Amino acid sequence: MRGFLFFTVLTALVLGHSSHAVYVQDGDLKFSLESAKKLKEIMEENRRASPRMVMSKGSSSPCDAEELPEEFLPVCKRPDAPGIFERLVLAVQDSDLCEICANAACAGCF
Secondary structure, X not given: OHHHHHHHHHXXXXXXXXXXXXXXXXXXEEEEHHHHHHHHHHHHHHHHHOOOOOOOXXXXXXXXXXXXXXXXXXXXXXXXXXXXXXXXXXXXXXXXXXXXXOOOXXXXXX
8 A cells, every 4th residue: 555655646746747847949949838838928918919900020029028937038139039939939839739748849748
């Protein structure tokens, strides 16, 4: 009985740890899945803010949002930031696929 309890606790700890280790990668940049999901929310809000207004990709930057996760701040200083943000959002478009690591841009759940 003690062996079963030990195995159950060990399994729960391993699964709990691995679920927090999922990250999304763009080139050599890695971001947590939760931060990438937040980025997606911010970018969707920017697009919904004025649906009738035609905006260029660079006109509403997620870098202007107060709720942008801190790990994206260095990306904001890069000239290729809009492209990086777009690719990250595409990677988490269907977050279920990312959480089970079916998307090549997502990794960390071993």
